[in-house]
Amino acid sequence: MNKLNVLGVTASVILSTAAWAKTELPAAKHLAGPAEEIELMQPANPESTAILSKHAMLKIGMASQKNGNFAWQQNVLIDGENPKALLFAQDRQNWELSIRGVGAQKSGAVNDVPFQRTETTFGMASERFPATQFDLANLPGGRYQFNITAPHNKNSQPSEAYLLVSSDSPYQLSSFTSAPGYLVGQVIQINSKAQMANEKFSMVKNDLQLMQNAHLKITMPDGQFSEISMFDDGLLMDKSPTDGQFNGSFVAEQPGLYQVQVIAQGITPEGKPFYRTSEHVIPVIESDLDLASMEAAGSYSAPNKIDLGIGIETARQDGRYRVFAEVWNEHKGQSSAVTWLSTISDVSDGQLKLQLDDRWLMSHNNSKGTFSLRNIRVEELDHYINVLSVDELPLMLPQIDEYAKSGFDGQLTQSMLMGERPAGSRVASKAGGKLMLVHGYCSGDAWGPVQSQFSNSVKFTDFNKNRSHDEFARLIDSYGDNFPSFGVVAHSQGGAASLHLYTYYWSGLDDAGSGRLIQSVGTPYQGTPLAGNLALIGDIFGVGCGYNANLTTSGASAWLSGIPTWARSKVNYYTTSFTDKWWRYDYCNIASDLVLSDPEDGTTEKSRGQLSGAVNRGHKTGQCHTTGMRDMAQTRDSSRNGSMSANAAR
Structure with a gap:
């Protein structure tokens, strides 16, 4: 192996953000487009950003018992078959879960029903939290009493915990906010309805008026809690009274992140109890x-x-x-x-x-x-x-x-x-151009093991960080200043950050030669529903990369409303999902499968990985978002990597 090549690869790996980040801001572009494009540039319809929930997440509050142990008990409504439960708690390994039927076909301790306990993780990229999963095969729908006990610990109380329950039910809770974020003093509005989804394509078939009541649990930025009722009265975002759509609102009194959980109950057309929650993280700022x-x-x-x-x-x-x-x-x-x-x-x-x-x-x-x-x-x-x-x-x-x-x-x-290219811009040079491999949100070395599959490439390294699209884009630009020009192959958020860079700033992307300028794999251009759940669970473990507004469904749509067609057309994107076998339960990550709608890659749903106006290079099964999931990591596809390398601009 050529010694210079080895040194070149090593340098690209160890070059830190601090070594190449520049202090001045890149020159901004002055964007414009034809009048016919104005509609595309408008803020997204809030309903299009809705989180579709097929789960219920319950906060566990342990109470001290006479024997010194701690216990929690709550009735849970399940309308689908084959439910699964995830337990999130730091000290959960010694906790015991049991289930008793309340007017259901089966009852008794958890050992009396088909039951399997496995350890798993939940999250995206390297922000993954441990969880214990309980598979309750063949359990019918109905009202069930979940019981959790924790042994006595004289030194501490049991840790904060959540229980997430999901099943095979086709009924979902659709929930959205009226805006991606608010100013202090503005009214935060949340609208929710029940709907039935086509599981294969994750598309709504019809609205259902099965919700009977709903309310909001609100955790304010200062940690204070409150609850408010939601109403189906035709006011605010609710289209008309008694139409099955519920609305709740409250005033944003302080800056920071509001964690808001929608809790909805009702009855399905089959007469089974409907119980769902959805989790929103809502930013509020002062201006x-x-x-x-x-x-x-x-x-x-x-x-x-x-x-x-x-x-x-x-x-x-x-x-x-x-x-x-x-x-x-x-x-x-x-x-x-x-x-x-x-x-x-x-x-x-x-x-x-x-x-x-x-x-x-x-x-x-x-x-x-x-x-x-x-x-x-x-x-x-x-x-x-x-x-x-x-x-x-x-x-x-x-x-x-x-x-x-x-x-x-x-x-x-x-x-x-x-706009006009600023003076002193790079001079395009095919000989000096590079293909930059860009990782994603809170990511490790996604491209490192396969960098040899990309010719004349360099690797962007800002591992395990949480960046907004804008900050991420400026870091890519700073690293790109080391080369006359560059094209990008990106994973996950790296695709959105590269598109942001090309749209809003002059960079080496504008000097690249012919070929595909930006190629991405597994990028959630329309966000991911995991973002809200991760905020709740991250509070339990006190770790993780933290909240990223640009990766939420509403935040991603707000960002996209400023991306013109001429920029989108420079993106070639790929999506993947797990292999689906008819004889078994399939998933990429068994935990996130309880939250995401199929098809999905363990982090990103196929439907939210679409970028209108860009070039869709196809969907491939048998590949998941990252390593450690059930199928191969999507960055390890040597055939696709070779094609991206051969077709890339540099």
Whole structure:
């Protein structure tokens, strides 16, 4: 083996984030697109971000007994066959679980029913928590009394614990918030309904009015608890009274993360008890951003480029925001959309800055009349919470250069879509370009064992970290500064972070040669329902990488609402799931299978791994998200890796 190659691979492995992270921010792109794309760039419909739950998660509160031991008892409603239960607790190995039927066909101690106790883990990437699983094969639906006992310990109380129960029932709880996050003082709204899903494709078949009551358990950022009822009264997000949809709301009184559990009960069409929960983590932030001017103004800063300023009042000096606005023209009584604009900006000299290419005005013959900015939204970058909304501002524009009009042929250019490439940018060099292998959220060395399957590759290493898409993207950019250009093969969150980088910042991705620019495997572009459950369980064990808003279903959708079609088209993505055999119970991770909808890879559901506007390279069974699951890790597919290497841009 060539000694230089060995040293090169070793260097790519040990190069730490601190060694290559730069302090200055990368140059932001000035995004734009045709008026027809405006609808794509709108905030997602909240209902499309709903978490679909087929489980119930119960908090276990142990009580001291006369014999010195501790015990917990609760009736649990099960409407499906073959239930399974997961027990999460630090000292659970010495705990005993028993089940007694309450008016069910079978009753008695847990040993009287088919029962298997196994140790497993629950989570995603390296953020995995130990759990004990109880398989209760052939147990029919009904009301059951779960009993847990823990031995006496004179030194401490039993640890905090949860019991998660799921079954083969086709009925799910759909639950969503009205926004991905809120400002202090705003009203948090949660809507829930029961529905039946097609298990194979995870698609809703019809709404069901089987829910009879529901309530919210709320853990506030300061640790205080409260409970509120949900109502089916046609108010707030509830479409109409007695339609089976329940709504609950409360005021966000303090900043931080709210952990909210929806608890719903009812009766299935078969007369069996319906009991489900869903878990939400809801970020709440403070903001003092306010509008300082009732109009926006623009002036030329370069040929074709008009810098627009929106006057802002704020006490923050370090805030960075994603800004979005639509440009509209009013001429001879006719109102028409011209283009949309977006960028990542701080508040500089009392203004948020956008940039308008005057060729958008020429292409629509809209250089005459009056202009305005409409539907302005300003979002912070960690959660994409809307911190400032403006319906419309008059826009004062300079006279369009008549000479420039004569030189424009009406075709869209890269400069119109992304802004002007900053001075001092890299010069593309095929000989020097690299294929960067990027791991995911809270990940270990996903690509290390197979790096030799990728020619002319380097490996990004920021192992076991929790990064927002924006921070992750900037770290990729910093590492990429070591090379003239690069393309990306990414796993899990690395795919979304790479797309974020290409969309919002100038980097070595823009200098890559021909080929597939971004290729991803197992990326949850639309988030994963595991995110809420992991927040609850992480509190028990006091470990883990922590909450990541961009990986929740609502947070991912908020981020996606700013990604244009020209950026999405540069992504080639793959999804995988476990091998499905008709004669056995199949899964990637036996614990997360109780939460995720099939088909899934143990972390990401196939349905939420889709990226509209990108190139879907197909779905493959027999592969799971990471090592340690039932089937092969999806990064270990040598055939796919060879294809990605051969087709990659560098």
